[in-house]
Amino acid sequence: MEGALVAAAARLMFDKVTALLQVDEKLKTITGTKRKMEKLKELSTIIDMVIRDIEYRPFIDDAVKDLLKKLKYLAYDLEDVVDYYDTKVLQKKQRSKTSLGSVRDFFSADNQVVFKSRVGGMIKAITESLDSILLQKSILLNLPQSSIRMPEPSLCRETHSCNSFVVIGREPEKNKIVDMLTKDDDDESNHGTVKVIAIVGMGGLGKTSLAQLVYNDARVQDHFASLTMWKVVGAEFNPTKIMKSILELATGASVNISEIDLVKQNLEKELSGRRFMLVLDDVWNEDELQWGVLKAALTCGARGSKILVTTRSQQVSSIMGSSNSTHQIHQLSRGDCLSLFQQFAFGDQAVDQNLMKIGEKIVEKCGGVPLAAISLGSMLRSTREENYWSSVLNSEIWKLRNEEEKVLAVLKLSYDSLPPRSKKCFAFASLFPKNYWLAKDELIKLWIANGFVCSEGNFDAETNGNHVFNDLQMGSFFLLAPSRDYEYVSHVTKCTMHDLMHDLARSVFADVYWNFKQDLLKDIGKRTYHLQIYLREKSSMTHVLGKKPLYLRTFMPQVTFSRVSINLLEVFPKLKYLRALDLTDGEIREVPTSIGNLIHLRYLNLSKNKIKVLPDSITLLPNLQYLNLSFNNRLRELPKELGKMQNLRDLNFSKSDFRLTYIPCGISRLTNLRSLPLFIASDKTDTCSIIELEDLKLHGKMEIKFSKDFKNYSCGGRKILKNKDLTELWLEFNNSERCDKDMLDDLCPNTSLKKLTIWDYTSPQFPTWLIELQVPNLVEVNLSNCFDCEYIPPLGNLQFLKKLELCLMNGITQMGAKFHGYRGFPSLQELILNRMYNLEEWSESNVVDQLFPLLQKLWISNCPELKCMPRLPRIQELEILYCSKSILSCIRRLASLSVLRVKNMIDMTSLPSDCIRTLTSLTELQITECRELQSLPGDEMQCLKMLRSLTIERCDNLASFPSEVGRLSSLCFLRLSQCPSITLQPEELVQILNSVHDFQIQICDNKKSIASPGHVILAVDESNATCGMRLASIGLENTEQNRQAYRQLLLTTSGLGAYISVAILYEETLYQSTTDGKKFVDCLHHEKIMPGIKVDKGLVPLPGSNNESWCQGLDGLASRWAEYYKQGARFAKWRTAVSIPSGPSTLVVKEAAWGLARYAAIAQVSIPLHQLKSANSSTSKKKPAEKYIQVVSVDNHEFWFMGFMHYDSAAKSLQDALHDAHNTKPETTASSV
Structure with a gap:
């Protein structure tokens, strides 16, 4: 045969x-x-x-x-x-x-x-x-013949439900690594460091999959409840970029700074005091210095923080300091490998025993490598021909001895079995660097633009592209990024490739695809067809591309410096065969008219640029299918002949409507258009009427925005959106007195709609299609700024609704049975009530037995009149902001509640009685910015036996902290910050610190204690020399014993606390005691007097000055502070004293200002330098003789400095010093008093 x-x-x-x-x-x-x-x-x-x-x-x-x-x-x-x-x-x-x-x-x-x-x-x-x-x-x-012939796949073949993340046989290894991560937290030898654990093994064994199992394990998530992060590193190890990525993961916000010192400082600040776990996946770096730079920024976390690394190299593991904590991942057992192969080869279908006999022998040859078993199983699932299975078993690839070469050969075998178009689509992804996450939809558009995928049969090109992608993903050629829990509809599917798959794609199309990461040392060949390049500072396109014409079909320059822009005039003449051009974020201000010469162009991405207008010649591109103009906030108009571009399939100018107020007429002629994410409706002459949308067969997302000058709508009775396969629809009216309801009646979408947003709607009634729920498949609904609406449609009847947001609906006073409907929101998981200022009642239902059976997250903000809410049987997270205290009385019924966040509650001096006592499932409690809060119920808080994280922040009047918290054995994280009225006794503080792993206590706002009415400050901070002069005046010798007696006389005066609020001590005084052995600091604490310390070390000559002197004492201050605090000091005094025999020189003024700036940086009662707004001379209104330098931050916090002789020049010097400190002194990052 x-x-x-x-x-x-x-x-x-x-x-x-x-x-x-x-x-x-x-x-x-x-x-x-x-x-x-x-x-x-x-x-x-x-x-x-x-x-x-x-x-x-x-x-x-x-x-x-x-x-x-x-x-x-x-x-x-x-x-x-x-x-x-x-x-x-x-x-x-x-x-x-x-x-x-x-x-x-x-x-x-x-x-x-x-x-x-x-x-x-x-x-x-x-x-x-x-x-x-x-x-x-x-x-x-005379080619060597191969008997392997893969059957031709159908256009849309059947696939089976194989999870792209299947891990079998790794449970023991997972448990071992989980134990390594969650133990040894009390090892004092690791204090001040972060422990590194490495998973080491050859490619294809499943290191990343094992790390994902560990990362998602409940024990790990609980242990590192404060913070868990995952960063894919890859071959390029850039400490600054990695730190920025980690900072973004930790904060959940983008980071726009690039200076390594600022990035490091911000990262250290964010990680400080938090026990975190960081996964660094796929590390190749063997440069110990680079690793040292990164690790130095990661050592500031709480004790027990861990880094989990995956790498192929034992050397990498050793360099990263994990030699004693390395897990060598091994091949799967034969049984586990067979189970994995069977799952991918047969999925949910019945197993063919004859084929499985062959499969067992194939699995033996896989050598326990999961990727090989998955790849071959995926390849063989499409055929049940025994001959083909046998030909795989007898392939020459099994004769290779090197294991990684054998795995690559197996992947090549899977690649060979792909249909031609799938091969091209797979190879195209090698244009991007390893570990690069691609948006699936954009990848498919690029396939179509290059002719790899086209319309066939009953399927359009995009549908066929999805079929190809799904087949490749099922075969593990692509790996999907996990979707996030809160993305019910708008999830952007992203994918990447396993390193070995990327190597395979590069090997079969190496000369055709060229990208900066892999091909830095090679010239761009004449027969390079697809190019991705990174333009660095001073790069020129002529230098990069050379002078010869090219056959490029895909060109994707990436700008890495904001000062670099792409000169399109020198680019276009070289690109006459171009099909796809991606100029995203290229600092482009103008597109030359010569773009009209790129007649083969199908894909043009001009997003995130600074373009104002497009040349009319762009409408001469007869093949253009995809035009992306999104995020061009300077865009003023679109080409008037837009309607001529009849091959357009996707026209995207979303987020470019800041200046763009209309679309030119003629869009109805774009009969191939299937995606129009934004449409601006206008009724001006020569602009596109909303009626032009009626015959377009659009898909996906769409936002319809009515321009401010839209006044008249007289059509009525039309079905503008009915024939469109939209999944998301955003309708934004212009909030003016018009016939919104008539328009909205005509905008009834198809039943395919999953997400609906209605914004700035002014009619008192919603349209019939929403009231009667003619869009039954909705998953997300957002009704915002509908000020005049008198009632909400019965959204509770929507069977699939998972997320609902109601915002600024001032006409709504109650939500009850009509709102809940007869189903009672059977699938709702997340509910947001925001700025519902007149909502008073949210009642139970007398129609439905159980409301909101699946609701897990509830966010209530700015609903000051709301006093009640129904029972919520499965609620997990509740956040209440800017509401009345009375709403908190309802939470006692929420026994399932796990997370409670309370912020800025109106006139709340205490929590309602018994409101948290019954919350026995609570694991996280946050109370922030409740300015009037005076006390917390300790007796109720001790009932929170599962509480793991507690945050109390910016509660100005909170006078005490319940000692019962120290007895919560489950508590792992405590943040007590900016509560200036709290007084914690040392024994209370010790009890709390001993009971939690991670803590951030900042009861450092001591203004009120220092400036208590009717009390004064006692300065007992005289140096030994000054104290000696006092003793000499009464004939006593300057000895430590006499200085101790003198200070005892002052500090043990009976009733001192009635008149003194604060005592400033000299360093020696901090360590001295009374004759009966009681420390002076304890005497002050006993009298409720706050002890502080003067931290300067006196005057020393200033080099280069005119016999002037200045203060010393800043060197080593940070470490001295820690000791001072341990001895009982609770604040510090720094003076900028100078000795000026004949008037201050410019030098001494600048150095004094520099001293203040440096002290501010060390103190870190912090304003980051980039947040300073001004530093000006100022005069006290009550005492004009008192002059200050006022420093104001951008958020209007004020700090005051005094004691300068030349105030204006000192203010300027201070500002200059802060600027210089920011630029030249890494440790100087803040200003304070």
Whole structure:
């Protein structure tokens, strides 16, 4: 049987070579451009078949590889000729529709003579290339035959439910690593460091999958409840970029700073005191210095913080300091590997036992490598032919000895089984660097633009692209990013490739695809067809691309410096064959008219630029299918002839409507348009009417925004959106007195809609289609700024609704039975009530037995009149902001509540009685910015036996902290910050610190204690020398014993606390005691007097000055502070004293200001320097003689400095010093007093 298959394969190749010879002869003899083009298309089909046949061969020599390369180049050239011909024919048809068409044809370079000459030259080049190939036909006729022939897949074949994240057989290893992560927290030898654990093993063994299992384990998530992060590193190890990514993960916000010191400081601040786990996936770096830079920024977390690393290299593990905590991942057992293979080969279908006997032998050859088993299982699931399974079993690849080479060969076998278009689509992804996350939809558009996928049968190109993607993903050629819990509809699917898959794609198309990361040292070859390049500072396109013309079909320059811009005038002449051009974020302000010469262009991405207008010549691109203008906030208008671009499939200018107020008329002529994310409705002359949308068959997301000047709508009774397959619809009215309801009636969407947002709607009633729920499949609904609406539709009847947001609906006073409907929100998981200022009652239902059975998250903000809410049986998270205290009385019924966040409650001096006592499932409690709160119920808080995280922040009047918190054995994280009225006794503080792992206590706002009414400050901070002069005046010697007696006389005065609130001590005093052994600090605490310390070390000569002196004591201050605090000091005093014999010099003024700035940085009662707004001289209104320097932050916090002689120059010097400190002194990052 195998011999017959080989013979048949040989005959097929002979037939193909014969066909090539015949077509070659025809091309040389037939006349007429049209007939020759038909033969070229026939030739293209034959060439593709020959290429496919050669690629099926398991092993080919260099001569065959060289011939294969020539065949591929010829295939590209054929596509260029055919596309050029078709494009010119299309342009001629379009011009013939205008009255000047024939005149323009006569005078243009595209007249028939020139056109035929140009096409003739291209065909001649084709035949010469074909002749060269046919001279080597003997190579084709004597190829080593392969018996493996994959059955042709159907256009949309059946797939099985195989999870892309399947891990079998790793449970023991997972438990071992979980134990390593969650123990040894009390090891004092690790204090001040962060422990690194490494998973090491060859590619394809599943290191990342094992790390994901560990990361998602409940024990790990609970242990590191404060923060868990995941960062894919890859081959490029840039400490600054990695730190920025980690900072973004920790804060959940983008980071726009690039200076490594600022990034490091911000990261240290964010991680400080938090026990975190960080996964660094796929690390290759073996530079110990680079790792040291990164690790230094990660050592500031709480004790027990861990880093989990995955790497192929034992050397990497050693460098990162994990030699004693390395887990060497091993091959799967035969049974586990067989289970994995079976799951991918058969999915949910019945297992064919005959095939599984062959499969068992294949699995043995996989050597326990999961990726090999998954890849082969995925490949074999599409056929049940025993011969094919046997041919895989007997393949030559199993003779390879090197394990990683064998895995790559297995992946190549899977690749060989792919249909031709899937091979091209897979290889295209190698254009991007390893570990690069691609948006699935954009990838499919690029496939279509390059002709890899097209419309076939009943499926359009995008649908076929999705079929191809799903097949590749099922075969593990692509890996999907996990979706986030809160993204019910708007999830952007992203994918990447396993490193070995990326290596495979590069190996089969290495000369065709070129990207900066992999090919830095290579020149861009003339036959490079797809290029991604990173433009660095001072880069020029001429330098990058060279002077020769290129065959580029995809060009994706990436700008890495804001000062770099792309000179399009020097780029376009080199790119005449271009199909896809991505100029995202390229600092582009103007697009040259020469863009109209890129006649092959299908995909143009100009998003995130600074473009104001587009040239009209862009409408001359006859093949353009995808035009992305999103995030161009300077865009003022679109080309007036937009309607001529009849091949457009996707027109996107979303987030570019800041200045854009209308769309030119004629959009209804774009009959191929399937995606229009934003439409701006206007009723001005020569602008696009909303009626033009009626016949367009749109898909996906759409926002319809009514311009401010929209006044009249008189159509009525239309079904503008009914025939559209929209999944998301945003309707934004302009909040003016008009007939909103009539318009909204006509905008009834299709039942396919999943997400609906209505914004600035002014009518008191919603449309019939929403009231009667004619869109039953809604998953998300947002009704915002509907000020005049008198009632909410019965949204509770929406069976699939998972998220609902109601905002600024001032006409709503109650929500009850009508709102809940007869279903009571059966699927709702998240509910947001925001700025419902008049909502008073949210009642139970007398129709539904159980309301909100699946609701997990509830967010109530700015609902000051709301006093009640119904029972919520499965609520997990509740956040209440800017509401009345009475709403908190309802939470006692929420026994399932796990997270409670309370912020800025109106007039709340205490929590309602028993409101938290019954919350026995609570794991996280936050109370912030409750300014009037005076006390917390300790007796109730001790009932929170599962509480793991407690945050009390910015509660100005909170006078005490319940000691019962210290007895909560479950508590892991405590943050007590900016509560200036709290007084904690040392024993209370010790009890709390001993009971929690992670803590951030900042009861450092001691203004009120220092400035208590009726009390004064006692300065007992005289230096030993000054104290000696006092003693000398009464005839006593300056000894420590006499200084101690003098200070005891002051500090043990009876009733001192009635008049003194604060005592400033000298360093020696801090360590002294009374004659009966009681420390002076304890004497002060006993009298409720706050002890502080003077931290300067006295005056020393200032080098380079005019015999002037200045204060010393800043060096080592941070470490001294820690000791002072341990001894009982609770604040510090720094003075900027200078000795000026004959008036202050500029130098001493600047140095004094610098001293203040440096002290501010060390103190870190902090305003980051970039947040300072001003530093000005100022005078006290009550005491004009008192002059200050006032420093104001951007958020209007004020700090005051005094004691300067030249106030204006000192203010300027202070500002300059802060600026210099920011730029030249890494440790100087803040200003304080």
